[in-house]
Amino acid sequence: MTGTGIRKGGRSRVANPLNASLKKQDSYSAPPGSDHSVGWIRPQRVLLADEGNPLPLDCGTSIAPVTVEFETYGRLAPLKDNAVFILHALSGDAHAAGWDADWKKDNRPWRNGKPGWWDGMIGPGKAIDTEEYFVVCANLLGSCYGTTGPWETNPQTGIPYGLDFPVITVEDWVRLQVRLQDYLGIDKLLAVIGGSLGGQQALAWAMHYPDRINSAVIIAAAARLGAQGLAFNAVGRQAILNDPCFRGGQYYGGQPPTGGLEVARMLGHITYLSPESMEGKFGRSFQNGTQPCYRLNKEFSVESYLEHQGRSFVRRFDANSYLYLTRAMDYYDAAASGGGNLAAACASVKARLLLIAYTSDWLYPSGATREVAEALLANNKPVSFLEVPSGCGHDAFLLETAQTGPIIESFLKRRD
């Protein structure tokens, strides 16, 4: 099932969502083939909504066509009982593991020849063992990495959606992922696994599609974003909206609002690191030497680091997608289906759940993850909650694979 039998997306108007002037970056391209890599991977694309069967959205409208880009690793078992969906976060893509065989293609400027974003976790003999499981990762609706998003042509206008793209939610994403599940012919997933915004998708799966999954792993996520998190997202979006290049979202083919997106990413990055990890990594060290140069920028190491993060991000991400994905993050509230009562919302859950939080995460603090665990326990649901000591902040969900890998591995091996 890894690549064969998948109907390729029937659409040909996949434009480069990023500025055409951007150059494919040089990057290392070590050969795959290690015993612990899934090797070369080709992304797949499939049409999952068309005019006859549009995807309904929480905002009250629907969207069609919708093409989804996804990758698969491992083989689907004859009983189709070994499928694991990996759910990515804000800036992730379908390329979770292995090496992208198509990364040099011109229409994929976001790929760089590096291993997938969770390659430390997914592969033969790894925690999410591709010798055991059929692993699927799909790019989110509204993103800029192959799945339909604001950069794509709006069939009603003939130009890119831009801000005509509908506002989307975490629940919309899951609704689309269920279509992918159906398309793959899988009645019930062995597990859904995600960190951050991916963890909220996993929780939404458990609440709204209780019969379609056996288990869910929710990492560095919570029932909702707090007011401070909403505020940070609002500032990032304002930076994009204030950029004169934004031009109401219709910047495709011209100069994109890279200045605003750079600022949004720099800010986001601060929230992904813990204060102590920033202090340990950079402290107040100067970029050059030990004495101040007395200038307004490029003085402290932490400034150069953030600027680098911002500049590399604008080469691979679309500003409109940033607006839509952060907005979905804002809207998610797991308690909504319980009329504001999280425990009531958890009543529908049938899956086994594993919740993992990190001590230094201040975007989704561990207490907020624990709140979900407690709401599930109040319903006598089978839930494990693990608070992992880590100084890495929110980014721990990507970095602390050595600590969390074995726990996820044994959680997946349980069969009950």
Place this chain on the structure above:
Amino acid sequence: MTGTGIRKGGRSRVANPLNASLKKQDSYSAPPGSDHSVGWIRPQRVLLADEGNPLPLDCGTSIAPVTVEFETYGRLAPLKDNAVFILHALSGDAHAAGWDADWKKDNRPWRNGKPGWWDGMIGPGKAIDTEEYFVVCANLLGSCYGTTGPWETNPQTGIPYGLDFPVITVEDWVRLQVRLQDYLGIDKLLAVIGGSLGGQQALAWAMHYPDRINSAVIIAAAARLGAQGLAFNAVGRQAILNDPCFRGGQYYGGQPPTGGLEVARMLGHITYLSPESMEGKFGRSFQNGTQPCYRLNKEFSVESYLEHQGRSFVRRFDANSYLYLTRAMDYYDAAASGGGNLAAACASVKARLLLIAYTSDWLYPSGATREVAEALLANNKPVSFLEVPSGCGHDAFLLETAQTGPIIESFLKRRD
């Protein structure tokens, strides 16, 4: 001495530092005259550096001319032993108390007819009692509120300084304040008092001018900003620098970079509030009604609040000043004069010190204030450290006057 005998600044080229198109805002203008107000106040301006006596700066250059705007409240005692300098923070000005008699003048668009920024603390019978003390507050070098700054004409070019303005430091500010002290004929100040960046000025006074002050009150400040604080400042500045209207800092007379400055202020504001105060004030409430409207902005109350903060700030503050003042905040490191050893740097201190920190301040966490107190104690200096329980975050230094006022009052009354 309140206004009489002060030589007015001898310069006539005081331009409006803010965009000429900005309108003076309507605002409440309740009459002064309450028993606890210092009443109508006229700001004063004085030339404190000229070509024959320029102000030397830490960056290695010097600057002249320098005009300083300041206000005074109360009367200087015959022995000149009752003077208190109030040191303002990033967005403050000389107008610390009372009502600005000149606020409707066209060249003062930042004034709005409201009482001074620390009016709750300064006045007859208040904690900093103007019946007892001669209180002085001067606008900082580089700011946009009357004292020389990047908006002023550079005598060497005939156009506004813009980015030709020299990079300034907290120590430069204090060096200029000492000139004001000399100008006022005061050998020794009874006290210097400041919060946030003002607290760092107070600490610099104590370390570098030990014989010129009797005591110092340092509120919500620390020996230095941490890496995360540096990072937030860097993002704010990047938002300004990325704004196409910034034009290398030479935007005076044209459209100023309000979009970038708005974003910088929104971000700064998040760091001034605690997560719990944002949660309590706004939570996840919608701006209108109880159901989501599914839009990309103006949905959550916290967004509208921040946007309002940003928009009102750009009407009263100059983007270049924001760059320079945040940079001074970055550079300040109290340990520098001790070769990186804070205790060694504290050896020079002679003043009595009162340090106040707030439990929910995460920009200058109370532990960082305590570190200064411990370094002073290691030198057997007379220091009191007070950690005030407050949910208001860093802004507590402006808000919690009821808690800290009596403590400052009794600290000032001690004579030893």
